[in-house]
Amino acid sequence: QVQLVESGGGLVQAGGSLRLSCAASGRIFSGHIMGWFRQAPGKEREFVAAISWSGDSTSYADSAKGRFTISRDSAKNTVYLQIDSLKPEDTAVYYCAAGLTMRPRDKRLYDSWGQGTQVTVSS
DSSP: OEEEEEEEEEEEETTTEEEEEEEEEESOOOOOOEEEEEOTSSOEEEEEEEEEEESSSEEGGGGTTEEEEEEEHHHHEEEEEOSSSGGGGGOOEEEEEEEESSSOOGGGGOOOEOOEEEEEEEO
8 A cells, every 4th residue: 555645735826836745655666657636626536647656657637738747756755746827727636646557547546545735726
C-alpha cells in the first residue's frame, strides 16, 4: 500500500500560480503511475495529469495541456503539479493517486488516494 499526502492548495487570484505537492511513502514500485485528479462541487472526479514513477512518461487531460505541468522528485518521493494562469474553473479539490495501471486516465484503476487539497481561484 502507498500512502499519499497532498499539500500546496489555497486561495489564489485568477492568473496566479500554485504548485501542489504529493508526498508518497510505503511500497512504491518503478511501475507505479502517479496521477492528479480534481473534483469540483457537484461534479465527478476527473483526470488532470499522470506521470510514471520512473519519470519517463507523462499524460495530460486535454483541458490541462499548456497550463499544468506534472513532475516528480524521486529523491524526495514527491510528485508535483504546477498550475499556471489559474482560472476560476480550476477551483476544486485536487487529489493525488497511485496505481499499477496502464490506463492512467481511469480513476478506477488507482488503489491509493490522498486526502485532497483545496484549490480556490477567485475572479
